[in-house]
Amino acid sequence: MARALALMSGGLDSGLAAKLILDQGIEVTGLTFKSAFFGTKNAEKMAAQIGIPLKIVDFTDEHLAMTKNPKHGYGKNMNPCIDCHAMMLNYAGKIMEEEGYDFLITGEVLNQRPMSQNYKSLEIVKTESGYEDKILRPLSALNLPPTQMELSGMVDRSKLMGFSGKTRKPQMALAEKLGLVEYPSPAGGCSLTDPNFAARLKDLYEHDKENTDAHDVKLLKVGRHFRLSDKAKAISTRNEEEYKALRELITDDMLVFNTAEYSGSTVVLKASKGYEPTKDEIEFAASIAARYSKAKDEKSVLVKYKKPKDSEYELVRVKPADEGELKKLML
Template structure:
């Protein structure tokens, strides 16, 4: 039986592409790639809706090395989409033999994304994957030259589509027809496309070329303040966020709370000076209920230890602390 590996990001397009080929009687196995910047959650949900088994491929370390210096550069933020897609296809191509599959499916649509899905970019991705003759883009296949799989009759080209451009109307109509109801917005998924996260990652790499996984995870939470080459402050926004961030803190981090007022948990990451600690206390004051007081007491100490240090401080004001925000 003919078998295909479907690259499933968790978005609607890749799900529809997999369903389109499955409905031709071809055995489809979904592949979802996991990195420090995107995960399998949506793909797991979408694969279940079209009854396709899913394998998760963790390529976090290799992907991060590419992100730091992509051959084809970045998109609007710090997203190296062309290099990323080529890397995924190369991984998928190397798995063809292992899963006894004949070709790869992707959900790309010609000109849906002006930089990464124009004709030139699709050709670059195809060639740099190393498996150019094994890649099928079912949603826009009729806008492209026939592939080997179509020419040899493995796939019926007449049942493929000619979707083009940035409109989502055709995909939404197809999803409705096939009963695919629960799908994410097209903008979600990859942290590298988010402006705030991109700024924080650029800042981190400026001061640390080899951050660990916890440092990358911390970029997803709260407000970030770059206070020196050696230290950064994070201010959580909600109680739930403070609970979540605990998973990625170590006993090397100092944490701060206002003694008598509810408010943010403040974290200093790195090697703070006494001046940095004073600034963290001011930021603690700014993001607590006592921000308008003349003076408040702030307690602090190392994570998972007693907060037995105290400092009395006047809460910071926006004009004083906003210059540090990343």
């Protein structure tokens, strides 16, 4: 029996691609990736729905490094999809060789995305993966040259699709026909495609790209972010859930601010490696804590702050930050 390794994001397209090949009597195993920008939950759900095993590869460090300087640039936001797809297929190809699979499956659809899924881009991905003769795209196969898997009869080309373009109606109709009833929205689970997250990541790379790690990326997903200077930024929680998330990400070099006499937001001041925040930066971070507290309308607010391992708080009295000024600094 032929064996295929299916790259799965957890979205509808990759699920349909795997199911089409599975229904040809070919053994299919799913493969999904985990990084600082996306997880595996949707892929786990889709694999379970189809009824196939799933391999999970954590390539956080290599993927993060690639996003800093992608060879083929970014999409609409900070998504280097061409480089990302090629990287995933290269990983998958190595697993294919090591574990005896015959070919790779992806859910890519011709012309679905203008940058990363036009014909030229699909060819670049295929070539740069290093496994161009082993990649099958079942959803758009009839619009692409036959692969060696089809020419050899391993895969029945007549049972593949010829989807093209942005519309999802053909995929949804096929999903109903194949019995796939649960799948996420087309927006997907990659943070790099989210405009708000992308703006924060772009700012981070502009100011401290060399030192950015997975921890820094996790911080981008929590709270309000304010760029105070080239070397310092403040993060302010909006609710209890964000406070809990931020608490898990606070490191020993951060300054943590809370109003001393009122309830409100927790603010952290994060500086670039080796940089000590100035007095002005500390006072402005304190004024943010005051602004997002019960004392926001007071003329003067006492704020306490310290690093996590400090035994005692420092105190500073500040005026709550002006909302107009905060909007200018917010990322």
